[in-house]
Amino acid sequence: MSRTDADVAIQGAGMVGLLLAAALARHGLRVMLLDNAGLPQWQTQPYSQRVCAINLASERLLRVLGVWDALQRVSPFRAIRVWDALGGGQIVFDAADLGEPHLGHIIENDLIRSVLHQSVRAATGVQIRIPACVQRLEPDDEAVTLRLSDGTRLRVALVVGADGARSAIRELLGIPVRLGRYAQKAIVAPIRTEIAHGEIARQWFLPGGPLAFLPLADGRCSIVWSLSSAEAEARLAFDETAFCEALVHGSAGRLGNVLEVGERGAFPLYRLHAARYCTERAVLVGDAAHVIHPLAGQGVNQGFQDAAVLANAVIDAQRRGRDIGGRLALRRYERARRGDNLLMEWSMEGFHQLFTRRRLPLVRLRSLGLGMTHRSASAKRFFMRRAIGADASILP
Ligand SMILES: Cc1cc2nc3c(=O)[nH]c(=O)nc-3n(C[C@H](O)[C@H](O)[C@H](O)COP(=O)(O)OP(=O)(O)OC[C@H]3O[C@@H](n4cnc5c(N)ncnc54)[C@H](O)[C@@H]3O)c2cc1C
Incomplete structure (x- = not known):
C-alpha cells in the first residue's frame, strides 16, 4: 500500500466516533479524528439536558476501553415500569428477573464524550483536528484522498462517517436515505419530584406520545416527552407551574408533585436509514447510518455496537x-x-x-397484550435481553 497519513479518518467526535477512535487506537491503528464543532466540556452543574440510557452491552464496551470508572456521575436503574395511559395496562421489567443488579445507567451525553475524548487524547497514534471536515474524497485501489476544509490533503486507508443524522460524509458518498418524519418533538429537561425515583425508569404512553422519567444520580429525573410539534411548542411556552402540572397529569402523580423543572430543550423526531452503510473505502456508523425514535432509548447503544463490530472487522x-x-x-x-x-x-x-392509535378495539387489544407480556416471565426476559444487549458484540 502507498504511504498514508493515517490508517482511519473518522469524521464526527460524537459518542460513536469517539468510541470507535478509542477502540482502534487501543490496537495501534493510526486514527485521524475530525469534527467541525468544538468538544463540550462536561461540568457538574447544571445537570445536562441531554442524557442517554446506556445498556449493559454499552457499559461492557466502555469498561473494555477503560473509561467506565472515569464516568463521575452515572445513575443505575434496576427496573423499568411502563403504563398505557389510555388502555390502563402496565408492565414491569426488573433486573432481578435476569439475575442482574441493574438494566442500565442514565448518563449525560457530554460526560460520555468527555471521558472518551480524554482516553483518545492520551492514546498514541490519534490525531485530533477540530474544527475540520472533509470536503472531497477520492478513493483509489490503495487509499482514499481527503481534501479538508482547511485545504489539507490526507491519504488514509478508510474514512468513517460518524457525523450524525445529517452526515456530510454520507452526502459526499451519494448514499440515499429512507426518511420518516414523526411530526413530533421530544422535550427534555431535568425535574425534581416529590417522591424519590427509587432507581426506576418510568414511561407513560399518553395519547399524544410517550413521557419518560429517567432517574438521575442527584435524585432528580430527566424527562423525555414526545409530542406533536404543535403540542410540544405549546408546552415549551408554559410557565414552570403549568409545565409541572402537565407533568403530574401525564405521570398520573406516580411520583407526586413535580416541584421544579430545569431548562427545557426540544428535538425534532424522525427515523432514517441509509440505503448502504459502505462504499469504496468509506463506511457509516451511528446516527449517520440510522436514526430511531427515542422511545426505548436505544440510538447510541446501536451506534456503539456499530463501532464495536466495525473495530472488530x-x-x-x-x-x-x-x-x-x-x-x-x-x-x-x-x-x-x-x-x-x-x-x-x-x-x-x-x-x-401501536401506542399512538386511539381506536377502542386496538387500545383494548394492546392493553391485553401488555398484561399478558407482564405475566409471562419468558416474554419479559426476551424483551429485557434485547434491551440490555445481551447478545451484543464485545471489543477485541
Ligand atoms: C430526545 C432524545 C433522547 C435520546 N435518548 C437516548 C437514550 O436514552 N439512549 C440511547 O441509546 N440513545 C438515545 N438517543 C439517541 C442518541 O442521542 C443518538 O443516537 C446519539 O447521540 C448519536 O451519536 P452519534 O455519535 O452517532 O452522532 P452525533 O451525536 O450526532 O455526533 C455527530 C458528531 O459529528 C460532528 N459533525 C456533524 N457534521 C459534521 C461535519 N460536516 N464535519 C465534521 N463533523 C461533523 C458533530 O459536531 C458531532 O460531534 C436519544 C435521542 C434523542 C433525540
Missing part, C-alpha cells in the same frame, strides 16, 4: 495482513449490523404506531 483485517479499507472488511461490518439496526428501527416504529 478492521482489526481482524489488519491482523491478517488484509486491506483494512477493503470490501471484505466493510461488507462484513454491514452484514453484521444492518439487520439488527433494521429490526430495532421497525420495533420502534411498531411501538410508536
Whole structure:
C-alpha cells in the first residue's frame, strides 16, 4: 500500500466516533479524528439536558476501553415500569428477573464524550483536528484522498462517517436515505419530584406520545416527552407551574408533585436509514447510518455496537495482513449490523404506531397484550435481553 497519513479518518467526535477512535487506537491503528464543532466540556452543574440510557452491552464496551470508572456521575436503574395511559395496562421489567443488579445507567451525553475524548487524547497514534471536515474524497485501489476544509490533503486507508443524522460524509458518498418524519418533538429537561425515583425508569404512553422519567444520580429525573410539534411548542411556552402540572397529569402523580423543572430543550423526531452503510473505502456508523425514535432509548447503544463490530472487522483485517479499507472488511461490518439496526428501527416504529392509535378495539387489544407480556416471565426476559444487549458484540 502507498504511504498514508493515517490508517482511519473518522469524521464526527460524537459518542460513536469517539468510541470507535478509542477502540482502534487501543490496537495501534493510526486514527485521524475530525469534527467541525468544538468538544463540550462536561461540568457538574447544571445537570445536562441531554442524557442517554446506556445498556449493559454499552457499559461492557466502555469498561473494555477503560473509561467506565472515569464516568463521575452515572445513575443505575434496576427496573423499568411502563403504563398505557389510555388502555390502563402496565408492565414491569426488573433486573432481578435476569439475575442482574441493574438494566442500565442514565448518563449525560457530554460526560460520555468527555471521558472518551480524554482516553483518545492520551492514546498514541490519534490525531485530533477540530474544527475540520472533509470536503472531497477520492478513493483509489490503495487509499482514499481527503481534501479538508482547511485545504489539507490526507491519504488514509478508510474514512468513517460518524457525523450524525445529517452526515456530510454520507452526502459526499451519494448514499440515499429512507426518511420518516414523526411530526413530533421530544422535550427534555431535568425535574425534581416529590417522591424519590427509587432507581426506576418510568414511561407513560399518553395519547399524544410517550413521557419518560429517567432517574438521575442527584435524585432528580430527566424527562423525555414526545409530542406533536404543535403540542410540544405549546408546552415549551408554559410557565414552570403549568409545565409541572402537565407533568403530574401525564405521570398520573406516580411520583407526586413535580416541584421544579430545569431548562427545557426540544428535538425534532424522525427515523432514517441509509440505503448502504459502505462504499469504496468509506463506511457509516451511528446516527449517520440510522436514526430511531427515542422511545426505548436505544440510538447510541446501536451506534456503539456499530463501532464495536466495525473495530472488530478492521482489526481482524489488519491482523491478517488484509486491506483494512477493503470490501471484505466493510461488507462484513454491514452484514453484521444492518439487520439488527433494521429490526430495532421497525420495533420502534411498531411501538410508536401501536401506542399512538386511539381506536377502542386496538387500545383494548394492546392493553391485553401488555398484561399478558407482564405475566409471562419468558416474554419479559426476551424483551429485557434485547434491551440490555445481551447478545451484543464485545471489543477485541
Ligand atoms: C430526545 C432524545 C433522547 C435520546 N435518548 C437516548 C437514550 O436514552 N439512549 C440511547 O441509546 N440513545 C438515545 N438517543 C439517541 C442518541 O442521542 C443518538 O443516537 C446519539 O447521540 C448519536 O451519536 P452519534 O455519535 O452517532 O452522532 P452525533 O451525536 O450526532 O455526533 C455527530 C458528531 O459529528 C460532528 N459533525 C456533524 N457534521 C459534521 C461535519 N460536516 N464535519 C465534521 N463533523 C461533523 C458533530 O459536531 C458531532 O460531534 C436519544 C435521542 C434523542 C433525540
